[in-house]
Amino acid sequence: MVLMESAVSLKTGEQAPGFSLKGTDGAVHSLGDYSKYEGILVIFMCNHCPYVKAKLDTIISLHREFGDKIAIVGINSNDSIKYPDDSLENMKKVAAEKGIEFDYLVDETQEVAKSYGATCTPDPFLFDGEGKLIFHGRIDDAMKPEDKATDKTMAHNINDFLAGREIRKDFDPSIGCSIKWKD
Template sequence: MVLLESQIKLKTGDIAPDFELMGIDDKKHSLSDYNNYKGILIIFMCNHCPYVKAKVDALNELYEKCGKDIAMIGINSNDSTDYPEDSFDAMKQTAKEKGFEFDYLVDETQEVARKYGAMCTPDPFLFNAQKELVFHGKIDNAMKPDDEATEKTMIANIEKLLSGKKIEKDFDPSIGCSIKWKEN
Protein backbone atom coordinates (compact mmCIF):
# COMPACT_ATOMS: atom_id res chain seq x y z
CA MET A 1 0.00 0.00 0.00
CA VAL A 2 1.41 3.34 -1.05
CA LEU A 3 0.21 6.20 1.11
CA LEU A 4 -0.17 9.57 -0.60
CA GLU A 5 -1.40 13.03 0.19
CA SER A 6 -3.56 14.85 -2.33
CA GLN A 7 -1.68 17.32 -4.53
CA ILE A 8 -2.67 20.59 -6.16
CA LYS A 9 -3.33 20.43 -9.90
CA LEU A 10 -6.67 22.22 -10.07
CA LYS A 11 -6.49 25.56 -8.32
CA THR A 12 -9.26 27.46 -6.55
CA GLY A 13 -11.53 28.99 -9.18
CA ASP A 14 -10.61 26.43 -11.86
CA ILE A 15 -13.59 24.92 -13.67
CA ALA A 16 -14.34 21.23 -13.08
CA PRO A 17 -13.12 19.13 -16.02
CA ASP A 18 -16.01 17.49 -17.84
CA PHE A 19 -16.45 13.73 -17.95
CA GLU A 20 -18.74 11.06 -19.30
CA LEU A 21 -18.55 7.97 -17.11
CA MET A 22 -20.64 4.87 -16.52
CA GLY A 23 -22.42 4.72 -13.18
CA ILE A 24 -23.35 1.69 -11.13
CA ASP A 25 -26.92 2.41 -12.29
CA ASP A 26 -25.69 1.35 -15.79
CA LYS A 27 -26.20 4.88 -17.15
CA LYS A 28 -23.68 7.36 -18.51
CA HIS A 29 -23.16 10.44 -16.34
CA SER A 30 -21.58 13.75 -17.34
CA LEU A 31 -20.86 16.91 -15.40
CA SER A 32 -23.84 18.68 -17.01
CA ASP A 33 -26.18 16.15 -15.35
CA TYR A 34 -25.54 18.05 -12.11
CA ASN A 35 -26.36 21.59 -13.29
CA ASN A 36 -29.36 22.01 -10.97
CA TYR A 37 -27.37 21.81 -7.74
CA LYS A 38 -25.82 24.56 -5.60
CA GLY A 39 -22.51 22.71 -5.78
CA ILE A 40 -20.81 19.46 -6.73
CA LEU A 41 -18.66 17.23 -4.54
CA ILE A 42 -16.51 14.79 -6.50
CA ILE A 43 -14.69 12.18 -4.44
CA PHE A 44 -12.11 9.91 -6.03
CA MET A 45 -12.52 6.67 -4.12
CA CYS A 46 -12.51 2.90 -4.47
CA ASN A 47 -13.75 -0.23 -2.73
CA HIS A 48 -10.66 -1.79 -1.17
CA CYS A 49 -8.73 1.13 0.35
CA PRO A 50 -8.78 1.07 4.18
CA TYR A 51 -8.86 4.90 4.18
CA VAL A 52 -12.06 4.90 2.09
CA LYS A 53 -13.57 2.05 4.11
CA ALA A 54 -12.99 4.14 7.25
CA LYS A 55 -14.98 7.00 5.65
CA VAL A 56 -18.12 5.02 4.72
CA ASP A 57 -20.18 6.53 7.55
CA ALA A 58 -18.80 10.01 6.80
CA LEU A 59 -19.66 9.63 3.10
CA ASN A 60 -23.21 8.56 3.91
CA GLU A 61 -23.55 11.42 6.42
CA LEU A 62 -22.33 13.90 3.79
CA TYR A 63 -24.94 12.67 1.35
CA GLU A 64 -27.68 12.65 3.98
CA LYS A 65 -26.92 16.23 5.12
CA CYS A 66 -26.01 17.82 1.80
CA GLY A 67 -27.30 15.62 -1.04
CA LYS A 68 -30.37 17.74 -1.76
CA ASP A 69 -28.25 20.85 -2.42
CA ILE A 70 -24.88 19.40 -3.38
CA ALA A 71 -24.47 16.70 -6.03
CA MET A 72 -22.21 14.01 -4.59
CA ILE A 73 -20.31 11.80 -7.00
CA GLY A 74 -17.88 9.00 -6.22
CA ILE A 75 -15.41 8.15 -8.98
CA ASN A 76 -13.34 4.96 -8.97
CA SER A 77 -10.25 5.31 -11.17
CA ASN A 78 -8.31 2.29 -9.89
CA ASP A 79 -6.95 -0.36 -12.26
CA SER A 80 -9.40 -3.21 -11.74
CA THR A 81 -7.22 -5.66 -13.68
CA ASP A 82 -4.60 -5.67 -10.92
CA TYR A 83 -7.17 -4.81 -8.23
CA PRO A 84 -10.28 -6.90 -9.02
CA GLU A 85 -11.91 -5.80 -5.75
CA ASP A 86 -12.31 -2.41 -7.50
CA SER A 87 -14.13 -3.85 -10.54
CA PHE A 88 -17.41 -2.40 -11.78
CA ASP A 89 -19.37 -5.35 -10.38
CA ALA A 90 -17.59 -4.96 -7.04
CA MET A 91 -18.50 -1.25 -7.07
CA LYS A 92 -22.17 -2.18 -7.40
CA GLN A 93 -21.86 -4.68 -4.55
CA THR A 94 -19.97 -2.24 -2.30
CA ALA A 95 -22.51 0.52 -2.89
CA LYS A 96 -25.34 -1.85 -2.02
CA GLU A 97 -23.60 -3.19 1.11
CA LYS A 98 -22.55 0.25 2.34
CA GLY A 99 -25.83 1.99 1.52
CA PHE A 100 -24.35 4.54 -0.90
CA GLU A 101 -27.13 6.66 -2.38
CA PHE A 102 -24.83 9.01 -4.30
CA ASP A 103 -23.73 8.35 -7.89
CA TYR A 104 -20.72 6.02 -8.07
CA LEU A 105 -18.93 6.12 -11.43
CA VAL A 106 -16.08 4.18 -12.99
CA ASP A 107 -13.15 5.93 -14.71
CA GLU A 108 -11.79 2.99 -16.69
CA THR A 109 -9.34 5.04 -18.77
CA GLN A 110 -8.15 6.99 -15.69
CA GLU A 111 -8.33 10.18 -17.79
CA VAL A 112 -10.72 11.89 -15.38
CA ALA A 113 -8.44 11.27 -12.38
CA ARG A 114 -5.53 12.72 -14.38
CA LYS A 115 -7.53 15.82 -15.41
CA TYR A 116 -8.45 16.49 -11.78
CA GLY A 117 -5.00 15.67 -10.45
CA ALA A 118 -6.44 13.05 -8.09
CA MET A 119 -3.71 11.16 -6.28
CA CYS A 120 -5.23 9.18 -3.45
CA THR A 121 -8.41 7.59 -2.21
CA PRO A 122 -10.33 9.40 -0.92
CA ASP A 123 -9.47 12.63 -2.78
CA PRO A 124 -12.44 15.09 -2.60
CA PHE A 125 -13.05 18.19 -4.76
CA LEU A 126 -15.84 20.68 -3.91
CA PHE A 127 -17.18 22.98 -6.65
CA ASN A 128 -19.76 25.78 -6.50
CA ALA A 129 -22.82 26.02 -8.77
CA GLN A 130 -20.66 27.59 -11.50
CA LYS A 131 -18.42 24.49 -11.30
CA GLU A 132 -15.51 26.52 -9.87
CA LEU A 133 -13.26 24.73 -7.39
CA VAL A 134 -13.78 26.13 -3.89
CA PHE A 135 -12.14 23.39 -1.78
CA HIS A 136 -9.89 20.41 -2.38
CA GLY A 137 -9.17 18.26 0.60
CA LYS A 138 -10.12 16.07 3.47
CA ILE A 139 -13.56 14.93 4.52
CA ASP A 140 -12.72 15.23 8.21
CA ASN A 141 -9.71 15.31 10.51
CA ALA A 142 -9.50 11.53 11.04
CA MET A 143 -6.37 11.01 8.98
CA LYS A 144 -5.76 7.32 9.75
CA PRO A 145 -8.37 4.56 9.42
CA ASP A 146 -8.51 4.04 13.21
CA ASP A 147 -8.73 7.76 14.06
CA GLU A 148 -11.95 9.26 15.37
CA ALA A 149 -13.08 12.44 13.61
CA THR A 150 -13.49 15.49 15.83
CA GLU A 151 -13.94 17.97 12.98
CA LYS A 152 -16.19 17.49 9.94
CA THR A 153 -14.17 19.56 7.49
CA MET A 154 -16.21 18.89 4.33
CA ILE A 155 -19.60 19.42 5.98
CA ALA A 156 -18.35 22.73 7.44
CA ASN A 157 -17.07 23.83 4.02
CA ILE A 158 -20.30 22.83 2.28
CA GLU A 159 -22.25 24.84 4.86
CA LYS A 160 -20.00 27.84 4.13
CA LEU A 161 -20.55 27.39 0.39
CA LEU A 162 -24.32 27.17 0.79
CA SER A 163 -24.47 30.24 3.04
CA GLY A 164 -22.27 32.33 0.72
CA LYS A 165 -19.31 32.47 3.14
CA LYS A 166 -15.73 32.22 1.96
CA ILE A 167 -13.87 28.98 2.58
CA GLU A 168 -10.64 30.32 4.10
CA LYS A 169 -8.49 27.21 3.72
CA ASP A 170 -9.19 26.08 0.15
CA PHE A 171 -6.67 23.21 0.19
CA ASP A 172 -6.39 20.86 3.16
CA PRO A 173 -4.93 17.60 1.84
CA SER A 174 -6.64 14.27 2.17
CA ILE A 175 -4.54 11.21 2.88
CA GLY A 176 -5.15 7.72 1.54
CA CYS A 177 -3.95 4.92 -0.67
CA SER A 178 -2.50 5.91 -4.01
CA ILE A 179 -4.74 5.58 -7.05
CA LYS A 180 -3.78 2.28 -8.67
CA TRP A 181 -2.56 3.43 -12.09
CA LYS A 182 -2.49 1.13 -15.09
CA GLU A 183 0.88 0.20 -16.55
CA ASN A 184 1.51 2.25 -19.71
Protein backbone atom coordinates (compact mmCIF):
# COMPACT_ATOMS: atom_id res chain seq x y z
CA MET A 1 0.00 0.00 0.00
CA VAL A 2 1.08 3.57 -0.63
CA LEU A 3 0.07 6.77 1.10
CA MET A 4 0.39 9.13 -1.83
CA GLU A 5 1.19 12.29 0.09
CA SER A 6 4.85 12.26 -0.89
CA ALA A 7 4.44 12.08 -4.65
CA VAL A 8 2.00 14.76 -5.79
CA SER A 9 3.08 16.23 -9.10
CA LEU A 10 -0.01 18.07 -10.36
CA LYS A 11 -0.81 21.09 -8.26
CA THR A 12 -4.16 22.77 -7.75
CA GLY A 13 -4.98 24.94 -10.75
CA GLU A 14 -2.74 23.01 -13.14
CA GLN A 15 -4.15 21.69 -16.40
CA ALA A 16 -5.15 18.05 -16.84
CA PRO A 17 -2.62 16.30 -19.06
CA GLY A 18 -4.16 15.07 -22.29
CA PHE A 19 -4.56 11.43 -23.16
CA SER A 20 -5.79 9.17 -25.93
CA LEU A 21 -6.47 5.69 -24.56
CA LYS A 22 -8.38 2.58 -25.53
CA GLY A 23 -11.40 1.74 -23.42
CA THR A 24 -13.15 -1.44 -22.43
CA ASP A 25 -15.78 -0.47 -25.02
CA GLY A 26 -13.18 -0.79 -27.82
CA ALA A 27 -13.17 2.94 -28.58
CA VAL A 28 -10.29 5.36 -28.11
CA HIS A 29 -11.10 8.14 -25.63
CA SER A 30 -9.35 11.50 -25.32
CA LEU A 31 -9.51 14.16 -22.63
CA GLY A 32 -11.31 16.48 -25.06
CA ASP A 33 -14.18 13.98 -25.32
CA TYR A 34 -15.35 15.15 -21.91
CA SER A 35 -15.47 18.90 -22.62
CA LYS A 36 -19.29 19.04 -22.43
CA TYR A 37 -19.18 18.21 -18.72
CA GLU A 38 -18.87 20.69 -15.86
CA GLY A 39 -15.88 18.69 -14.62
CA ILE A 40 -14.02 15.41 -14.89
CA LEU A 41 -12.95 12.92 -12.25
CA VAL A 42 -9.97 10.86 -13.42
CA ILE A 43 -9.33 7.84 -11.20
CA PHE A 44 -6.25 5.70 -11.62
CA MET A 45 -7.49 2.23 -10.74
CA CYS A 46 -7.07 -1.43 -11.62
CA ASN A 47 -8.79 -4.79 -11.28
CA HIS A 48 -6.80 -6.62 -8.62
CA CYS A 49 -6.14 -4.04 -5.89
CA PRO A 50 -8.17 -4.67 -2.71
CA TYR A 51 -8.43 -0.90 -2.14
CA VAL A 52 -10.00 -0.38 -5.57
CA LYS A 53 -12.30 -3.36 -5.06
CA ALA A 54 -13.45 -1.82 -1.78
CA LYS A 55 -14.14 1.56 -3.46
CA LEU A 56 -15.67 0.31 -6.71
CA ASP A 57 -19.29 0.45 -5.53
CA THR A 58 -18.68 4.00 -4.30
CA ILE A 59 -17.12 5.00 -7.63
CA ILE A 60 -20.10 3.49 -9.47
CA SER A 61 -22.43 5.43 -7.13
CA LEU A 62 -20.54 8.65 -7.85
CA HIS A 63 -21.08 8.03 -11.56
CA ARG A 64 -24.80 7.39 -11.04
CA GLU A 65 -25.19 10.51 -8.90
CA PHE A 66 -23.01 12.96 -10.83
CA GLY A 67 -22.40 11.36 -14.25
CA ASP A 68 -24.62 13.83 -16.09
CA LYS A 69 -22.44 16.75 -14.88
CA ILE A 70 -19.07 15.20 -13.99
CA ALA A 71 -17.41 12.75 -16.37
CA ILE A 72 -15.87 9.85 -14.50
CA VAL A 73 -12.97 8.09 -16.18
CA GLY A 74 -11.09 5.10 -14.79
CA ILE A 75 -7.53 4.59 -16.06
CA ASN A 76 -5.58 1.37 -15.48
CA SER A 77 -1.83 1.95 -15.81
CA ASN A 78 -0.59 -1.30 -14.25
CA ASP A 79 1.91 -3.55 -15.99
CA SER A 80 -0.43 -6.23 -17.35
CA ILE A 81 2.44 -8.58 -18.24
CA LYS A 82 3.46 -9.05 -14.62
CA TYR A 83 -0.13 -8.52 -13.40
CA PRO A 84 -2.37 -10.29 -15.95
CA ASP A 85 -5.48 -9.57 -13.85
CA ASP A 86 -5.07 -6.00 -15.11
CA SER A 87 -5.06 -6.83 -18.84
CA LEU A 88 -7.55 -5.10 -21.12
CA GLU A 89 -9.44 -8.39 -21.54
CA ASN A 90 -9.81 -8.69 -17.77
CA MET A 91 -10.77 -5.01 -17.54
CA LYS A 92 -13.63 -5.79 -19.95
CA LYS A 93 -14.72 -8.72 -17.77
CA VAL A 94 -14.65 -6.65 -14.58
CA ALA A 95 -16.54 -3.81 -16.26
CA ALA A 96 -19.25 -6.24 -17.39
CA GLU A 97 -19.43 -8.12 -14.06
CA LYS A 98 -19.53 -4.99 -11.90
CA GLY A 99 -21.76 -2.90 -14.18
CA ILE A 100 -19.17 -0.18 -14.79
CA GLU A 101 -20.84 2.38 -17.03
CA PHE A 102 -18.13 5.04 -16.95
CA ASP A 103 -15.21 4.88 -19.37
CA TYR A 104 -12.54 2.46 -18.17
CA LEU A 105 -9.31 2.99 -20.13
CA VAL A 106 -5.95 1.25 -20.37
CA ASP A 107 -2.68 3.22 -20.17
CA GLU A 108 -0.36 0.61 -21.70
CA THR A 109 2.67 2.92 -21.88
CA GLN A 110 2.10 4.26 -18.34
CA GLU A 111 2.84 7.75 -19.68
CA VAL A 112 -0.56 9.10 -18.61
CA ALA A 113 -0.08 7.97 -15.00
CA LYS A 114 3.37 9.55 -15.00
CA SER A 115 2.06 12.83 -16.43
CA TYR A 116 -0.57 13.06 -13.66
CA GLY A 117 1.84 11.97 -10.94
CA ALA A 118 -0.41 9.05 -10.05
CA THR A 119 1.16 6.71 -7.52
CA CYS A 120 -1.48 4.33 -6.24
CA THR A 121 -4.80 2.70 -6.98
CA PRO A 122 -7.18 4.34 -6.49
CA ASP A 123 -5.69 7.77 -7.12
CA PRO A 124 -8.45 10.31 -7.98
CA PHE A 125 -8.00 13.73 -9.62
CA LEU A 126 -10.99 16.11 -9.87
CA PHE A 127 -10.86 18.84 -12.53
CA ASP A 128 -13.21 21.70 -13.32
CA GLY A 129 -14.78 22.26 -16.75
CA GLU A 130 -11.65 24.09 -17.94
CA GLY A 131 -9.52 21.08 -17.04
CA LYS A 132 -7.88 22.69 -14.00
CA LEU A 133 -7.17 20.52 -10.97
CA ILE A 134 -9.42 21.38 -8.04
CA PHE A 135 -8.95 18.32 -5.81
CA HIS A 136 -6.56 15.38 -5.63
CA GLY A 137 -7.14 12.68 -3.09
CA ARG A 138 -9.36 10.22 -1.38
CA ILE A 139 -12.79 9.06 -2.38
CA ASP A 140 -13.81 8.71 1.26
CA ASP A 141 -12.24 8.30 4.69
CA ALA A 142 -12.20 4.48 4.75
CA MET A 143 -8.45 3.94 4.69
CA LYS A 144 -8.43 0.13 4.77
CA PRO A 145 -10.47 -2.12 2.48
CA GLU A 146 -12.45 -3.45 5.45
CA ASP A 147 -13.19 0.02 6.92
CA LYS A 148 -16.63 1.62 6.62
CA ALA A 149 -16.62 5.18 5.30
CA THR A 150 -17.95 7.89 7.59
CA ASP A 151 -17.07 10.84 5.33
CA LYS A 152 -17.83 10.85 1.61
CA THR A 153 -14.96 13.16 0.73
CA MET A 154 -15.27 13.08 -3.07
CA ALA A 155 -19.07 13.40 -3.10
CA HIS A 156 -18.83 16.42 -0.76
CA ASN A 157 -16.17 18.02 -2.96
CA ILE A 158 -18.16 17.43 -6.15
CA ASN A 159 -21.28 18.89 -4.50
CA ASP A 160 -19.31 21.93 -3.30
CA PHE A 161 -17.83 22.43 -6.77
CA LEU A 162 -21.19 22.11 -8.55
CA ALA A 163 -22.77 24.55 -6.07
CA GLY A 164 -20.01 27.10 -6.71
CA ARG A 165 -18.52 26.69 -3.24
CA GLU A 166 -14.79 26.52 -2.65
CA ILE A 167 -13.36 23.09 -1.92
CA ARG A 168 -11.94 23.46 1.58
CA LYS A 169 -8.99 21.09 1.17
CA ASP A 170 -7.50 20.62 -2.31
CA PHE A 171 -5.40 17.59 -1.35
CA ASP A 172 -6.40 14.79 1.01
CA PRO A 173 -4.16 11.74 0.63
CA SER A 174 -5.59 8.50 -0.63
CA ILE A 175 -4.17 5.10 0.16
CA GLY A 176 -3.95 2.02 -2.00
CA CYS A 177 -1.70 -0.38 -3.83
CA SER A 178 1.20 1.12 -5.71
CA ILE A 179 0.89 1.37 -9.48
CA LYS A 180 2.68 -1.64 -10.91
CA TRP A 181 5.36 0.01 -13.04
CA LYS A 182 7.13 -1.70 -15.89
CA ASP A 183 10.87 -2.24 -15.49
